[in-house]
Amino acid sequence: MPGHSNSSAPQPSLQPPLPGIPNDRLCNELLGASDAAADTGDLATAAAHARTAAMLAASAGLASHLRAAQLRQGRLALLAGDREAAADWFRQAGAPDADRTPPDGAARADPGARLWGRLRHTWRAPEPQRSPDPAQPAAHLAPQLAIALLGSLNVSVDGVPAEGWNGHRTRSLLAFLATHRDPWPHREALMDTFWPDSAPEAARNSLGVALHQLRQTLRTATGDPVVVFSCGTYRLCPGLGLWLDCDEFDLRLRTARDAEDRGDKTDAVTDYEQALALYRGEFLAESPYEEWSALYRERLRLAHLDALARLSELHFVTGRYVPCAELCRRLVELDPCRESAHRRLMRCLSRIGQPHLAILQFRSCAKALQAELGISPQRETAALHDRLRADLPV
Structure with a gap:
């Protein structure tokens, strides 16, 4: 991620999650x-x-x-x-x-x-060498490791993808190393995380096998070492730059919120769109039962929902009701009991000339709340429904 000592450029497989934002x-x-x-x-x-x-x-x-x-x-x-x-x-x-x-x-x-x-x-004639200016960062970062953990795992080195992944454990091991860089994990920490019920010798052997398989897979992308053992810890090789989609996702959300705080809606929209483009699915989606990843997965899932809500609100207040409605539909699909998203979608549908769909949206909201929580819609949601039925502006 920019600003980290290991930044880079990558090649995971992304797909734009928002209609109309290619x-x-x-x-x-x-x-x-x-x-x-x-x-x-x-x-x-x-x-x-x-x-x-x-x-x-x-x-x-x-x-x-x-x-x-x-x-x-x-x-x-x-x-x-x-x-x-x-x-x-x-x-x-x-x-x-x-x-x-x-x-x-x-x-x-x-x-x-x-x-x-x-x-x-x-460039034919060489020029005298100049001492580097410490205040001027170099634009070149040699070999670049790119790891995408949101959705299916994608790993590449200088654009060459790593292929032939053997089981979920190698994927999870690389993900653990990529997200535990400060400090890097000791051998015992990896053994306790991935083989907590095994005897120490068995856990050590299992770790060795997993590391061997991981290194074999990474060799399909580069002949240089990627995972190394140094100072008692396992780490990504310090000679590699690192681009991690989770880091970039968090960075885009921070810059979007900063833009909101200073009243710059245009920059905020751009940053939220870029963050949402990075979120291809849940964290380490191919290994959903790893205990260590549960908190990361939930934090990023909630951040994704919040980004959808914030971007939809920015579109709504600027009168962009069609993209706002699209985002609200995404939001209620992922979080069916979020009444604020249902209400915003109802207002958007009414303002683009589809009040009948807004009334149907209220029924969907009420059905979801009853099925999931056993409750009725809030008073604010019911009042909005009444105004729609009375053909009043919302």
Whole structure:
């Protein structure tokens, strides 16, 4: 996550959870934000936006957006004075090697090749080495580990996916390491977490087998070590950058709430949409019975519901009733007894000329409350229903 010592760009499989909010639009907004930050000299923020755009583009199969994000990161490396890193990014974007001449027309058709060709001529003569400015963060972060734990597990290193996962335990072990970084867990902590009822020797053997299987799977993405043992603890290799969708989800929610606090509804909407795009499902959904993950799963689930509610309210107060109604439908599907969402949906339906559907929504609300809690709708909800039946404005 941006601001953490292990940040990165990724390739999990995302799908836009909100109708009408496609990933290509989110990518464009992130790339624009990256350009704006770079123009002000804030390279750290620019790199963070570019990394997230690359993650969304790679996971959604948006090749042109992925290339644009990689070219942005090459530009940021140039601004930071790191030519070697810039060359790596431009090559990833599809530029040919420095000693290979592209076929006729290729340089004209390929923006990466075109840019690489220009850079080759400007880099012929070496310049004196400059001492790095400690106040200016480098734009390049070498090898990038991306882990998506919301929904099905997706892991990649520099965009190459890890494949051949063997059982839930290896998935859960990697997830535990990714979410327990301060401090990193000791061997005994892992044994107590995953094999609490086993004898110490059996638990140690089981941990060794699980670690071996995890490392074998990660080797399908990179030949470099990913999980290492250091200072008595198991950890992700410090030479890797880390992008974790849970961290990014939390960050987007914080920035959205900060934007709300300062009255910036536009930024708040953008950040909430980006957070919701990251939430592809419950935390570690493929391992729902691991005890250690229960609190993480519930915290993130509640944060997701809160984000849906806050974004729907922002749409409602700005008169965007159709997207508000879509969000409220999502919310009552996930939390059928949330009366505030039912009421907002009823108001939206009435304001877009569908009062009959608003009345039916009240009946759905009453049915859910009776079935789940054995209670009737609140007085406020019943009064709203009465106004709708009387054809009064709501």
